[in-house]
Amino acid sequence: MLSNMLLGRYIPGNSFIHQMDPRAKIISVLFFMVIVFFANHWLGYLLLILFMLSVIKIAQINIFFLFNGLKLLFFILIFTFLLHIFFTRGGTTLFEWGFIQIDSEGVITGIYITIRLVMLLIITTILTLTTSPIELTDAIENLGAPLKKIKVPMHELAMMISISLRFIPTLMDETEKIIKAQSARGSTFMTGKLKSRVNALIPIFIPLFISAFKRAEEMAVAMEVRGYKGEEGRTSYRELKWGLKDTSAIVIIILFGVMLFLVRM
Amino acid sequence: MIEINNLTYQYQVDAAKVLDNVSLSFKSGDWVSIIGHNGSGKSTLVKIMMGILEDYEGEILINGNKLTKENIANYREKFAIVFQNPDNQFVGATVEDDVAFGLENQGVAREEMVEKTEAALTAVNMLSYRRHAPARLSGGQKQRVAIAGALAMAPDVLILDEATSMLDPEGRKDILNILEDIHRERQTTLIYITHDLSEIEKSDYAVIMKDGEVLNRGSIEHIFSDTDTLIKSRLVLPYQMQISRALLKGEYVTHGELVEKL
Ligand SMILES: Nc1ncnc2c1ncn2[C@@H]1O[C@H](COP(=O)(O)OP(=O)(O)O)[C@@H](O)[C@H]1O
Numbered sequence: 345m346l347s348n349m350l351l352g353r354y355i356p357g358n359s360f361i362h363q364m365d366p367r368a369k370i371i372s373v374l375f376f377m378v379i380v381f382f383a384n385h386w387l388g389y390l391l392l393i394l395f396m397l398s399v400i401k402i403a404q405i406n407i408f409f410l411f412n413g414l415k416l417l418f419f420i421l422i423f424t425f426l427l428h429i430f431f432t433r434g435g436t437t438l439f440e441w442g443f444i445q446i447d448s449e450g451v452i453t454g455i456y457i458t459i460r461l462v463m464l465l466i467i468t469t470i471l472t473l474t475t476s477p478i479e480l481t482d483a484i485e486n487l488g489a490p491l492k493k494i495k496v497p498m499h500e501l502a503m504m505i506s507i508s509l510r511f512i513p514t515l516m517d518e519t520e521k522i523i524k525a526q527s528a529r530g531s532t533f534m535t536g537k538l539k540s541r542v543n544a545l546i547p548i549f550i551p552l553f554i555s556a557f558k559r560a561e562e563m564a565v566a567m568e569v570r571g572y573k574g575e576e577g578r579t580s581y582r583e584l585k586w587g588l589k590d591t592s593a594i595v596i597i598i599l600f601g602v603m604l605f606l607v608r609m
Numbered sequence: 610m611i612e613i614n615n616l617t618y619q620y621q622v623d624a625a626k627v628l629d630n631v632s633l634s635f636k637s638g639d640w641v642s643i644i645g646h647n648g649s650g651k652s653t654l655v656k657i658m659m660g661i662l663e664d665y666e667g668e669i670l671i672n673g674n675k676l677t678k679e680n681i682a683n684y685r686e687k688f689a690i691v692f693q694n695p696d697n698q699f700v701g702a703t704v705e706d707d708v709a710f711g712l713e714n715q716g717v718a719r720e721e722m723v724e725k726t727e728a729a730l731t732a733v734n735m736l737s738y739r740r741h742a743p744a745r746l747s748g749g750q751k752q753r754v755a756i757a758g759a760l761a762m763a764p765d766v767l768i769l770d771e772a773t774s775m776l777d778p779e780g781r782k783d784i785l786n787i788l789e790d791i792h793r794e795r796q797t798t799l800i801y802i803t804h805d806l807s808e809i810e811k812s813d814y815a816v817i818m819k820d821g822e823v824l825n826r827g828s829i830e831h832i833f834s835d836t837d838t839l840i841k842s843r844l845v846l847p848y849q850m851q852i853s854r855a856l857l858k859g860e861y862v863t864h865g866e867l868v869e870k871l
């Protein structure tokens with residue numbers, strides 16, 4: 345089930361969106377998140393949906409694959425929808441049974457709010473699906489550069505995120521190994537009462553922590569001997585290249601935002 | 610020329626001496642092997658040479674100049690080291706990022722960096738993996754990337770601290786072959802640390818350590834001819850030596866010579 349989860353996954357590809365500068369992608373997503381709230385009636389929402397479908401098409405993502413990957417999150421959407429149906433009042437009453445009352449306004453708001461949430465979910469998923477974690481970190485470091493003026497350590501933060509991302513698969517493997525070793529010794533965290541399961545987790549976490557600290561220390565030594573002294577005087581191997589595609593993408597998003605604003609009622 | 614004179618080191622003031630009056634000297638361009646069982650002080654020795662550990666007694670001279678806290682940074686650029694665990698030294702998100710890490714730290718210009726990175730990856734046969742993430746590489750491939758990261762810095766001295774001990778036999782052979790090429794083509798001084806006597810055949814000079822002391826040093830023939838010291842070092846003798854000891858009265862032979870004699 346977890347392997348189907350798309351949130352935060354990256355799938356390499358060669359589409360227009362894959363090739364965009366990660367900074368342009370982040371800026372576009374931020375704009376889009378604002379624009380979504382411009383829509384206030386059916387035409388606006390229709391345009392949003394059409395826009396999103398084209399983005400999915402351009403990113404060469406299979407739409408069924410996309411929805412399948414977001415399935416888990418649909419519970420949240422259904423919950424929001426129901427909340428609105430039952431609690432938003434106004435318009436004509438469509439249904440009444442005991443204390444339950446459903447108004448037309450509730451159904452409409454429910455639908456609209458759900459569409460907005462779906463839009464936000466899909467656009468962020470497309471961002472992570474088409475951008476490798478390291479590109480994202482580079483872009484965040486770069487866009488956050490002005491924050492360095494107020495002493496936010498953007499370089500260190502980016503370095504930390506990128507090394508952590510690097511270590512996740514290693515630590516996952518390690519966890520699996522420790523679980524196997526402890527199971528072989530008769531540890532039973534997969535079955536039994538909650539309390540005994542939690543207790544059985546301790547012999548997994550302690551070795552995991554000890555080894556993580558050892559790794560961190562060795563990593564620090566390895567970085568030091570390779571001459572790492574922080575950001576100063578450092579050049580970068582990876583390059584962010586802002587191109588025509590990136591400017592065009594941002595212009596298109598802005599034009600789309602203007603259009604949505606004009607169809608507001 | 611690297612000279613180590615009367616080096617003594619302990620991690621805590623009242624703890625046992627991890628290095629006890631160690632004196633050694635290596636010629637530039639030599640392939641030097643340092644052999645000793647676990648805990649004999651090999652890693653401590655190289656950590657002192659790399660300036661990671663300070664407050665030692667004795668001195669280290671590089672081409673006659675004494676290593677100090679002030680000048681260690683300059684020498685460090687000429688020394689590169691590959692450690693035992695491939696996972697704990699992979700800094701970059703991809704193979705090429707990792708190789709470029711040391712160059713980035715030196716502030717090398719981008720075009721030059723790309724050139725050097727590609728050359729280093731070619732030297733270890735990993736160029737086609739340049740965009741791979743570390744999680745998708747074998748241990749041997751990760752160590753090759755680590756060696757490329759060291760080579761990219763064009764070091765005078767390349768130290769390998771049990772860099773093959775976590776690899777399968779295939780991976781070990783690959784690394785040793787790559788080192789042989791590097792040693793031949795670049796005249797880099799190699800300091801090869803291991804606890805496996807069967808890995809030192811290619812070296813010009815070998816040092817046997819035990820409990821922080823140097824037990825023996827010299828050419829490979831000299832090391833293997835002094836069987837008593839080898840046994841004292843508690844190292845596992847290479848299989849052909851065990852056979853030769855049993856059958857041929859202790860003469861040192863290589864694998865090929867053994868086959869011939871038998
Ligand atoms: N950080 C440390 N603190 C205290 N003692 C250490 C530390 N690192 C190593 N030692 C001790 O120093 C001795 C030599 O270790 P080391 O140089 O790692 O040996 P080798 O690399 O030959 O296996 C060992 O007894 C070890 O327990």
Ligand SMILES: [Mg+2]
Nearest residue numbers: 651652770771
């Ligand atoms: Mg060691």
